[in-house]
Amino acid sequence: MIDTLLWSRWLTGLTLTFHVIFATVGVGIPLMIAIAEFVGIRKKDEHYILMAKRWTRGFIISVAVGVVTGTAIALQLALVWPNFMKLAGNVIALPLFMEVFAFFFEAIFLGIYLYTWDRFRNRYIHWLLTLPIVAGASMSAFFITTVNGFMNQPEGFVMEAGHFIAVQPLEAMFNTATASKVFHVLTSAYATGAALLAGVAAFSILKKGASLYAKKALRLMMSVLLIFSVLTTLAGDMSAKFLAAHQPEKLAAAEWHFETERGADLILLGWLNSEREIMGALHIPKALSFLAFGDFNAEVTGLNEFPADEQPPLIVHYLFDLMVGAGAALVAIPAVYFLFVIWKKRNELNRWLLWAIVGCIPFAFLGVELGWFYAEIGRQPWIIRGYMRVEEAATTSPSVRILFFLFLLLYIVLGTICVFVLRRLFRNNPAELEMEKSAGANHLKSKEAGDVRR
Amino acid sequence: MSYELVGISVLWVFLYGYLIVASIDYGAGFFAFYARHTKQDHLLNRLISRYLSPVWEITNVFFVFFFVGIIGFFPDTAYYYGSALIVPGSIAIILLAIRGSFYAFENYGSKESKLYLFLYGATGLFIPAALSVALTLSEGGFIVAADNSVSLDYMKLLTSPLSWSIVGLAIVSVLFISSSFLTFYASRAGDLPALKLMRNYTLLWGTPTIIAALTSFISLSQHNERHFQNMIDLWWLLGLSIICFMLAQWLFYKGTHYGLAFISVMLQFFFAFFAYGIGQYPYILDPYITIHNGATSPAMGTALVAAFIGGLLLLIPSLILVLRLFLFDADYVKGKR
Numbered sequence: 001m002i003d004t005l006l007w008s009r010w011l012t013g014l015t016l017t018f019h020v021i022f023a024t025v026g027v028g029i030p031l032m033i034a035i036a037e038f039v040g041i042r043k044k045d046e047h048y049i050l051m052a053k054r055w056t057r058g059f060i061i062s063v064a065v066g067v068v069t070g071t072a073i074a075l076q077l078a079l080v081w082p083n084f085m086k087l088a089g090n091v092i093a094l095p096l097f098m099e100v101f102a103f104f105f106e107a108i109f110l111g112i113y114l115y116t117w118d119r120f121r122n123r124y125i126h127w128l129l130t131l132p133i134v135a136g137a138s139m140s141a142f143f144i145t146t147v148n149g150f151m152n153q154p155e156g157f158v159m160e161a162g163h164f165i166a167v168q169p170l171e172a173m174f175n176t177a178t179a180s181k182v183f184h185v186l187t188s189a190y191a192t193g194a195a196l197l198a199g200v201a202a203f204s205i206l207k208k209g210a211s212l213y214a215k216k217a218l219r220l221m222m223s224v225l226l227i228f229s230v231l232t233t234l235a236g237d238m239s240a241k242f243l244a245a246h247q248p249e250k251l252a253a254a255e256w257h258f259e260t261e262r263g264a265d266l267i268l269l270g271w272l273n274s275e276r277e278i279m280g281a282l283h284i285p286k287a288l289s290f291l292a293f294g295d296f297n298a299e300v301t302g303l304n305e306f307p308a309d310e311q312p313p314l315i316v317h318y319l320f321d322l323m324v325g326a327g328a329a330l331v332a333i334p335a336v337y338f339l340f341v342i343w344k345k346r347n348e349l350n351r352w353l354l355w356a357i358v359g360c361i362p363f364a365f366l367g368v369e370l371g372w373f374y375a376e377i378g379r380q381p382w383i384i385r386g387y388m389r390v391e392e393a394a395t396t397s398p399s400v401r402i403l404f405f406l407f408l409l410l411y412i413v414l415g416t417i418c419v420f421v422l423r424r425l426f427r428n429n430p431a432e433l434e435m436e437k438s439a440g441a442n443h444l445k446s447k448e449a450g451d452v453r454r
Numbered sequence: 455m456s457y458e459l460v461g462i463s464v465l466w467v468f469l470y471g472y473l474i475v476a477s478i479d480y481g482a483g484f485f486a487f488y489a490r491h492t493k494q495d496h497l498l499n500r501l502i503s504r505y506l507s508p509v510w511e512i513t514n515v516f517f518v519f520f521f522v523g524i525i526g527f528f529p530d531t532a533y534y535y536g537s538a539l540i541v542p543g544s545i546a547i548i549l550l551a552i553r554g555s556f557y558a559f560e561n562y563g564s565k566e567s568k569l570y571l572f573l574y575g576a577t578g579l580f581i582p583a584a585l586s587v588a589l590t591l592s593e594g595g596f597i598v599a600a601d602n603s604v605s606l607d608y609m610k611l612l613t614s615p616l617s618w619s620i621v622g623l624a625i626v627s628v629l630f631i632s633s634s635f636l637t638f639y640a641s642r643a644g645d646l647p648a649l650k651l652m653r654n655y656t657l658l659w660g661t662p663t664i665i666a667a668l669t670s671f672i673s674l675s676q677h678n679e680r681h682f683q684n685m686i687d688l689w690w691l692l693g694l695s696i697i698c699f700m701l702a703q704w705l706f707y708k709g710t711h712y713g714l715a716f717i718s719v720m721l722q723f724f725f726a727f728f729a730y731g732i733g734q735y736p737y738i739l740d741p742y743i744t745i746h747n748g749a750t751s752p753a754m755g756t757a758l759v760a761a762f763i764g765g766l767l768l769l770i771p772s773l774i775l776v777l778r779l780f781l782f783d784a785d786y787v788k789g790k791r
Contacts (some may be wrong), residue, residue, distance in 0.1 A: 064558030067511060068551035071518055078525055079543045082536035082604070089529030090750050094757045097526050100519050101765035107511040108772040112779060119779075132772075167750075169757040396603040397540045410548050414555055421559045 007401040008080045008394040013376075014404065015073050017369060018411045022066035024368050027141045027186070028193020029059045034130035035224065036217075041123045047213050048220075050435055053117065055197065058422055060114065065418050070103075072407070080400060084383055084393035087164065091157050092147045094169040099143035106136025138186060145182045146173045152375070153177035153246060154384050180242045184235035188371065191228035191330060192364040197221045198334075199361035202354045210349055213431040218357070219341075225360065226334035232327060237291070244292030247385070248301035250378040253312040254320035255288055256281075260302040264288040269321055272314065312378045319374040326367035333360055457755035458745045461527035462738070464762060465520055466731045472516035473727065474631060474720060479513050480578035481632020483553070485655065487575025490568070494651060501640055501648045510557050512776070514550070524738075526758055530748035534739050535588065537604035538597045546584040553577040579625055586624040590617040593678045594740030616673040623666040630659040631719060637706065638716040653706060660703050664696075667726065678740065684733035691732075695725035 033052045040048030074096075078085045109132040120126050150156075156172030157164040198221035201214045208214075243251040252258070256267050256278055266288040270281020286296040293300075303311055333356050340348035379385050383393045482502045489498045525532045536543075556570055591597060596611045597604060611617050633655035640649035675682040685692065698721040705715035736744040749755060 061558055063511070064555045067514055068554040071514060071550060071554075072547045074518055074522060075543055075547050078532040078536035079540045080536075082533045085525055085532030085536060086529050089525050089532055090754055093522075093526030093529070093750060093754055094761060096522050097758055098761050098765070100515065100522050101761070101768065104512070104515045104519065104765075105768055105772065107515050108769070108776055111511060112776060116779065165751065167753050169754050395537055395540055397537065397605065399541050403540070403544050406544070406548065410551055414551065417555070417559060 004396060004398055004400055005391050005394045007404050009390065011400055011404045011407060012073075012076060012080055014407060014411065015069065015076055016372070016376075018415070019066070019069040019073050020369060020372055021365060022062050022069060023141075024189045024192045024365070025059070025062045025196065026066040027137045027189035028191070028196070029055060029062075030130065030134045030137050031190055032193050032197055032221065032224065033059065034127070034134050036220065037127050037130060039220065041127055045216075046435065047216050050213065050431060051217050051220075054426070054431060054434070056114065057425060060110075061418060061421055061425070063110065065414055067107075068414070069411075080395050081383070081393045082395055084388065087162075087388060087393075088151075088384060090164050091154075091167050091169070091172045092150055095143040095146045095150075095173050099140050099147075102136045102139035102143060104136075106133050106140065109133050109136065141185055141189060142182050143173075145185045146175070146178050148375075149175050149177035149181045151382075151384050152181075152379055154387055159387060176246055177242065180235065180238040184232065184239050184371075187228050187231040187235050188327075188364075188368055191225055191232050192368055194221045194225035194228060195330060195360040195364035198225055199358045202357035205349060206351065206354050206358070208430070211432055213435065215349075222334045222337050222357070225330065226338065229327065229330040229334065233331060236324070236327060240291050241293070244300065247379070249303060249306045249310065250312060250316075251292065252301060252303040252306075253314055253378060254316050254374065256303075256314065256317050257288060257300055258302045258304050260299065260305060262289065262299045263297045264292075264300040266291065267317075269318070276314075310381065312380050316374050316378045319370045319377065323367050323370040323374060326363040326370065329363045330360060330367065333357060457752065457759055458527065458749035460759055461523075461749070461755060462745050464759075465523045465527065466728070468516060468520045468523065470724060470727050472513075472520055473627075473723065475513045475516055477582075477628040477631035478635045479510065479632075480582055481628045481630075482636065483574040483578030484629060485632065485636070485652075487571050487578075489651070490571055498636075498648055498651065501636065501643060501645055510554070512773075514554060517550075523758075527750055527755065528738055528743065528745065528748040529750055530743050531738060534597060534599070534604055534742055535591065538591060538606040539588065541606075542584055542587045546581060549577045549581045549584060553581065579628070582624040582628050583621045586620050587611070587617065590614070590620050592734065592737070592739050593674070593681065594737075594742075595677065597739070597742070599742060614673075614677070616670070616677045619666065619670040619673045623663075623670045626659060626662045626666045627723070630656065630663040631723065633659055634702065634706070634716050634719045638712040641712040653709065656706050657703070660699070660706075664699060681733050681740070684735070685729055688729045688733060691725045691729035695722050695729070698722035698725065 033055050036048045036055065037052035040046065040050075040052060109129055113126070113129040113133060116126060116129070150172050153175045154172075155175040156168040156170070158166040198218055201218040201221060205211075205214045205218065240251065255264075256270075256272070257264055258276065263286040265286065266284040267278060268282040268284070270278050273279055289298040289300055290296045292298065333353075337348050337353060337357065340346040340350075340353065381389050381391075383390045486498060486502055552573055556573060559570075590611065591606075593616065596607050596614070596617075598607055633652050637649060637652040637656050640646075640652050671682075671685070674685075698718045702715045702718035702722060705711050705718065734740075736746060738745060738748055750758075
């Protein structure tokens with residue numbers, strides 16, 4: 001029985017870990033494509049149009065994996081956690097349903113966008129198609145995040161005899177956790193999209209030299225990255241204040257803050273000995289109080305106030321610290337880049353900085369993954385915080401163990417092929433070559449059109 | 455009309471929509487593989503990829519839509535079907551994942567892999583078979599519910615004539631619907647060799663479809679007397695379905711009006727599918743869930759119906775746009791843009 005529970009958690013964790021990579025790309029990249037195409041049309045610069053085209057081509061491969069893993073997690077919710085869906089379905093059905101609508105909307109316009117590059121005389125019409133894609137992707141993220149918000153901060157119902165009654169769907173959707181969560185999810189997804197594309201541009205400069213195309217892509221994406229990583233930091237601060245006020249046990253576990261006290265220290269890294277004493281950590285005096293309440297002397301609730309069987313695992317401390325570290329790097333690296341751009345004496349394209357920009361890719365994805373691990377493990381032992389424990393929600397079928405390995409295999413295959421296909425797509429087809437080709441094709445096309453007219 | 459009745463009707467319409475668009479997709483996979491096998495692939499490949507590439511994601515959404523919708527309107531279904539279907543459901547997910555992603559890899563990435571084409575063809579038949587298990591379960595008798603757990607009686611499922619006849623019906627229907635659509639699409643594209651080939655397939659798969667439908671109907675009479683009797687009472691719907699089938703076959707045989715012929719096929723399945731669905735009323739899972747005892751709270755039900763109407767206002771114009779751009783744009787269909 002306990003075994004089944006463990007495998008159920010592993011299976012869901014596995015699917016989500018894999019899906020989050022592609023879901024984040026799916027939310028982040030469309031905005032970058034829209035920006036590049038807009039800049040291209042505006043400046044009449046074919047380099048940016050080509051950027052939008054090439055990014056779209058790569059994007060579509062990752063969308064495919066995102067769609068199928070998203071379908072998997074949607075079905076797994078009912079297959080692996082039937083009791084959870086039976087209970088919570090009454091309250092979270094609305095955002096789930098609307099998420100599918102948003103996804104539908106995005107799917108339709110993505111298909112149109114892909115196949116109509118040369119169909120409209122006015123190029124802005126084709127660009128307008130990116131708006132429903134960006135909106136659809138961001139709306140899906142919004143709706144699904146409200147579901148997760150509900151599981152963390154259940155509101156909008158009355159519990160009676162093991163059932164949710166007097167359900168108010170909108171109140172459940174716009175629960176107290178929603179605002180900070182959605183803000184954090186969206187900004188970090190956009191930052192990740194920009195980091196990914198900036199990293200790719202930096203890598204191509206390192207390998208093949210600084211072409212005009214790569215330099216433009218790098219500059220554009222670094223500015224987007226700077227904006228969204230700063231916003232992500234703000235969103236993170238908002239989330240910490242939310243936790244301090246509404247889920248103190250999660251914040252306390254992340255900070256290894258055991259005793260309730262005023263002027264609490266912020267603890268970085270370190271380890272615990274067998275008596276739960278903190279060793280080798282870096283203490284920043286009173287910083288936790290300031291982070292949590294904006295006041296250096298505020299009182300922060302400690303973990304010891306909560307019953308032992310309702311405390312989250314203490315490992316979340318590392319997840320939290322590493323997430324914050326990755327986020328800090330994503331602010332620092334573009335900041336240095338622009339410092340070098342403005343301060344002409346230093347070359348912003350020096351090798352060290354370029355390698356650091358390539359490093360933004362793993363930092364961004366690690367930040368997203370660790371952030372989710374922290375959010376999810378940090379609310380253990382609950383599946384619906386305060387109402388349903390994880391062990392009450394899981395399936396009783398012993399097959400989940402085999403299914404775990406089956407899905408693991410599936411994701412390994414999908415991930416490998418995805419990387420393989422993406423490499424093949426871009427490796428033998430550098431941007432410069434494509435630029436020349438498309439210029440040639442346009443020339444040919446106008447010549448053909450001339451022939452027909454004659 | 456009560457919200458749960460609105461809910462189930464809407465969901466049934468969406469399941470019907472999925473039946474049509476997914477059949478076209480799944481059948482196309484099989485035909486693409488079969489054509490390669492018999493060295494006729496040059497006739498079909500362009501036709502298939504031309505129509506299917508822009509819409510594969512939309513097809514997938516139809517399925518998720520139905521699935522999320524039924525859990526939303528009837529949360530009990532998550533408990534019973536979720537618990538019972540964990541193994542067949544997971545297999546279906548894996549097949550869908552292989553198909554969906556390889557689809558994109560093939561179209562936008564690699565080209566011409568025979569292994570891929572085999573997977574594409576094989577999953578096209580296995581997925582409908584795996585998904586049709588849910589329909590079989592709804593007839594009751596395969597799910598064992600104890601106090602705190604629900605499980606599936608595999609022995610009974612695998613030895614039941616009903617489950618096998620439904621699987622058979624699912625597969626031949628997929629091939630029939632798909633070939634009739636591709637015949638119509640080929641005629642619009644003015645692609646005569648593909649038209650000839652697909653028309654032959656359509657005529658070939660018409661008869662087994664009706665035979666499989668009859669077999670399933672007879673097995674149903676053995677398995678679930680109530681459902682069978684209800685469907686007999688809806689004889690006129692079944693009659694309309696057969697008339698549409700005959701009209702379609704006649705048009706395909708004569709080789710004219712392929713558009714009308716495909717609409718007849720759609721209507722044929724529409725009438726049969728609704729006769730089946732209405733006959734099952736009021737059960738969603740015999741005997742555990744009816745649409746009344748399994749429904750969500752009124753507030754949520756109303757919110758879902760409202761969301762649904764709002765969503766449709768967004769979707770219908772977009773879907774019309776897709777159809778105009780890719781299905782009814784003569785130049786696109788003919789491959790000129």
